[in-house]
Amino acid sequence: MAGKEDLKLLGLQVSPFVIRVCMALNMKGVSYDYVEEDLFNKSELLLKLNPVHKKVPVLIHNGKPICESLVILQYVDELFDGRSILPTDPYVRATARFWAAYIEDKLCPAWMGIVKAKAEEERAEKVKETLAAIEHVEVAFAQCSNGNAFFGGDSIGYLDIVLGSFLFWFEAVRRMYGLEIINTSKTPLLAAWAEQFGGSVEAKKVVPEADKAVQYANKLHAAATLATELVSSQ
Structure with missing residues (x-):
């Protein structure tokens, strides 16, 4: 090792x-x-x-x-040795990879688009895409968790890490735009999962506060505004 x-x-x-x-x-x-x-x-x-x-x-x-x-x-x-992160069963492993790819290809660019959008119409479209994608992930959780607390069963695994890494940014989006990407009414399973994930030892060790994401988003906006001003002044 x-x-x-x-x-x-x-x-x-x-x-x-x-x-x-x-x-x-x-x-x-x-x-x-x-x-x-x-x-x-x-x-x-x-x-x-x-x-x-x-x-x-x-x-x-x-x-x-x-x-x-x-x-x-x-x-x-x-x-490395130790507990497996990806599922060991071939079918479950393949299913987890499918949903990880979905999160990466559909959910990720949608919620990032909310933060990066310069116009309200563009942001509204990204909000629709994000909410549609997260509802599919709610279904995925029901399929993958088998009634357990996490995608990976009774402990955090691959899909938990893949989706859970976004949670502090989801909170940042809520603070900045008033949008709850995961909520108890439309995605109750994910809401319960998010609370479990956020309180886990694994998450607490590395996940920053949402304030850090808000600060970084503001920095991105400032840089984008400056770039636009520089281009328009040429």
């Missing part, structure tokens, strides 16, 4: 994708060095190790980079 000197994680405190990796490494009991990146001024190391997307997270193992959070989760699960 790799020691602390073998692992380094390039990340960002408010990135849900980085939080996924931190949670997985902690669940495996693995030590690693963490390097905070400034995505407004990306390091040469980040640009060198992830030249395709130029994004975090990047896990560096023995000098070799692994990029993209879902890929890293599987890598960590296969590499």
